[in-house]
Amino acid sequence: MSRLALRPDARHVGLSHDARRCKKNMTTPNELIRNFSIIAHIDHGKSTLADQFLLKTGTITAREFQNQMLDAMDLERERGITIRMHPVTIYHQYQGKTYELNLIDTPGHVDFSYEVSRSLAACEGCILLVDSFQGVQAQTVANAYLAMEHDLTIVPVLNKIDLPIARPDVVIAEMEQALAITPAEVLRASGKAGIGIEEVLAAIIERIPAPKGSADDPLRALVYNSHFDTYKGVVVYVCVKEGTLRKGQRIRLLRDGTEHDVIEIGRFRPGMTPCEELAAGQVGYVMAQIKTLGDVHIGDTVTDALRPAAEALPGYKEPKAMVFSGLYPVNNQDFETLREALGKLRLNDASFTYMPENSEGLGFGFRCGFLGMLHREIIQQRLERHSSLDLVQTAPNVTYEILTRKGEILVIDNPQKVPDPGQIEEFREPFVRISFLLPSENIGDLMQLCTERRGIYLRTEYLSPARAILAYELPLAEVIYDLYDKLKSVTHGYGTMDYELIGYRPADLVRLDILVAGKRVDALSTIVHRVFADRRGRKLVKKLRGEIDRHLFAIAIQAAIGSRVIARETIAPIKKNVTAKCYGGDITRKRKLWAKQAAGKKRMKQVGQVEIPQEAFLAVLETDQ
C-alpha cells in the first residue's frame, strides 16, 4: 500500500500535460506502451532509479521530489527498503513520439519475492539492476530467473557506476557467468547521480516488446495487487490484457463471479489520478465499491459483466507462508479488536494469513503465517502502530507434516497440534534449496555452518576466482531464524542467500514441551530434532528462569519430551520484600510506585498462577543455536 495513494490530495501530484492528456481520454495505441518492472538484489538502487525516471520524465517536479519517492509507507521510509511493489505511469518523449511507460518498482528482500513475481505478470520486460561494486548477489540471480520464467525481456543495467569503488568489468563478467548475459547488452547508469538514464529509457522502448491484445476484445484484466482505502474501499490494481475498462462499466470478477459497478479508474502518477478508460496493454487501478478484500483475489481476472470473456487469465500461485507464529492479545477482551486489526492489515497484504487459535496458556489468539522473518517483524510493527494493542507473540515455527499410523497426513503449523508419538508413523519437515553467493575464501566456514544445521551439499559454482555460488539443501527450520545473520558474520557482510521450498522430508523430530509450575505452556512448545533436544531443553529452561520474575511461591520450569523430563530449573520464591516505613508522607509515594509496578505486571500473560513476560515466549527462538 502506498500512503500517497491514500492521501486524497495525492491525485494532484504532478498533474503535468501528460496527465491532462490522460484525462482527455486519448487511448495510447499499444505500440506506444511499455510495461516493465525494476528488479534487483536488495539495495542495488531500484527505487532510486525509479526516482530518476519520475524526475526525467517530468512526472514529478524537483520541488515535489524526495528520495525513494515511491517508498511511501512509513515503514519503508524508516527502513530505507521497499516492501510493497509500487506501480507508476510515466510519459516519455522518444524520437518524436510520446510513450506511456508503466513501471513497477519491486522489493529486493527475499521475503517479498512474491511481490516481484506478481509485478512481473503485469509486464513484458524488466530492468535488472546490478550494483557495480557489490556485483551479482543471491536475489539478482533469483529475480533474473523469475523474469526468465515469465519470458520477459531483460534489460541488464550496471548501476551505481558513480561509485569510485565500482568494478564494472568484474561485475559484467559475473553477470555473464551467472546469468548468461551478453556483456554488450549491459547499460551503465547511476540512479543517484542521474547518469545514463536516457539510455536506459531508450533501451526500454527499443528492447521491450509492446503489449499485445486488442482494445476491442472482451475485457480481461489481471488483478495484480490491491489495497484498502479507508474512504473508498478496495482499490484494485489491474493490468488490462485485452479489451477496455471504462468508468461506469459493470464488471465481473471471474473467480467468484461477483459483479460491481466501476466508479473510478485511473493511473498511478504516482498519486492515484483518475481517467476515463484503460485499454489493452495499460496498467492502473479500479474502484468499484468493493467493501471487503475477501471479494478480491490477487491473480483474478476482471471482465465485462455484459460481455464476459470466456476464460480467466492464468493468475498466480498463492504465496505460501513459510513461518508461523501465534499472536495473542495480552488482555483477552481485546481478541475482537485484534481480529479487526488483522483483517485490515490483510486488506493490504494478502500474503499474510491468520486463523483463530486457542492456547491453554494464552487464551484466544491467532496463528499467523508469514513469508519470512522480516515479513513477520513488519506485520507486527504495523499492527502495533495502527492499533494500540498489547500483543504477545510466540516463537516462530515452520509447517511440518505428519504421516499418522492410520495413513493420514496432518499439516502441523503449530507445535500444539503434534499428536502423541505413538500415532506418528513419519514426521516430515520442509526443505529448501538455498544458494549462497559469497567470497570464495569463506566457503569453508559456511560449509561448516551448513553441516551443523543438517545441510546437504549440492555444488559450488565460481563466478570468478574470488566469488562463488554455493548450493545446499537445508531444513527450512534451520534457515529462517538466524542463518542470514550467521552468513553475514561469516562473510563479513559480503555473502547473500536466496532459497526456495523444495518439499518435505522425513526427519527424527520431537516436540519439546515446557512446563511452568507443573503446567504445560503450549505456546512454549517447539519442534526440534531429537539429536539437539537435550541441549535445547537445558538451554531453554535456563533462559526462561532468567525471564520469569520471582513469585510468591517457587516455580519449577521443566523441559520434557512426552512424559520424560529432560531439564529442570527452579525459580526461588520471593522471601523478603517489605518496606520498613510507611508513615503519612509515604502513602502517596508508595501508592504511585505500586501502581506503576502493577501496570507493568498487567502487560504479562497470566498462565495459571504465573506471570510470563512477552520476552519469555521469544526465548524459545533465541536459544536456538
Added chain:
Amino acid sequence: MKGTRQLDSPWLHPRAAYVHIPFCLQHCSYCDFAVVAGRDERIDEYLDALGCELRGLQEPHPVATLFVGGGTPTHLNCVQLERLLDLLATWLPLEPGHEYTVEANPETLTDDRIALLASHAVTRLSLGAQSFSARVLTALTRSHHAADIRRSVTRARERIDTVSLDLIFGVPGTTLADWRQDLDETLSLGIGHVSTYGLTYEKGTLLWKQKRDGQVHALDEQTELTMYEHSMDRLQSAGFEHYEISSFARPGRRCRHNQVYWANHAYLGFGLGAARYVNGTREVNTRDLATYLDRCRSGRSPTMQSETLSPLDRARETLTVQLRRAEGIERMSFHAQTGFDLDELAGATIRRLVELALLADNGISVRLTRRGKCVADSLTLEFLK
C-alpha cells in the same frame, strides 16, 4: 447532618497532626527525608513561617495525637524549642488523654531539653538510635555513640512516659550477630516501644550512589530475612506485640499517632515537606526550604501537590495500608470507611493468598501471616493488579 457525620468519621476529620522540623546536624547517608543540614541560621525564620502556616487554621484545632518529627526537632536550641512547643500548644491544643510524640537524636537530648519537653506535656520520645555498634553508626554517618543512647534513654525515662527506639538492620557488612547484639542492648534498656527498619537505598541518597557505584553491597535477601525474623522472635519473646510491620510495643505502649496512618484516617500536617490527609484529599508541602519560607511568610499555601482519590482507589489504598497492622483489615469497619465490601473488592486475591499461607482470614478480618509480613510489598502488588 453533614457536620456530625464528619466528626464521626476519623478518616475524614483529622484528630491527629504532624509537624515537621527539618534541621539536622548533618545529613545521614541513607536519609531521604526533608532535611536541612548546616543551616541553623534559618531556624528562627522557619519557626516564623511555621507560625504563619499554623495561623492558616484560623482557630486552634484540638488533636488527640500530635507528632513532631524531622529532621531533628531536638536540634533546636532551648529557646527555639520552647518557641516551637508554645506555638504548637496555641494552635494544636491537646485533648484529654492525648499522645504527644517528639523525635530526637540521642546526642541532642540534654537534661534541659528533656525538661522542656516534659513541661509541655510530651508523652513519647522517639529516639533515632539506629544501632549500638560504632562501626554501623559510622557507616550510617550518624553523629552519636552507644553511650549517648544509654544515657539519653535513662534520663528521658525519668520525665517522659514512653520512650521508643528506632533501629536499622541490614546495613552493608553487618551480620545476624550484629543485629542480635543491637536488639539485646535495646531490650536491656527496659523501654516500651521499638521500631525496626530494614535499610533501604533511596534514590538520590549518598548510600544509593555508593551502591550504584559498587562501593557498598546490599546484604543478600536471606540474611535480611533472617534479621527480620529474628526481630520478631526476639521482641515477641521479650513481651512485645508486633503490632505493625516494623513496630513493636509492650501492651498499652503502641503509638496511637502512627496507627492513624495505618488505619488510613485523616491527619493534619505542617512544615517543610509535610503531608496531610483531610476530607479525602491528600496534600504535600514543598520540600524546598526557600519556597516554604517564602510562601508561608507571604500568606500563601506551601502545598505543592494535592490529590483526591476516587472511592475505588481510596478503598484499595486503605486495604494496602491496613494490611500492615497486626489486626489487619476488619471487614465491617472497612466497609463503613470505604463503602466497599472487602470480598467484592479483593475476594479472589484474598483466597489465593490464604492458600499460599501468606494471609490468614477468620471471616471477620484478614491479616498477614508471619511469612506474609516478610513479603508484604509483593502482597500489596497482588491487590493492585
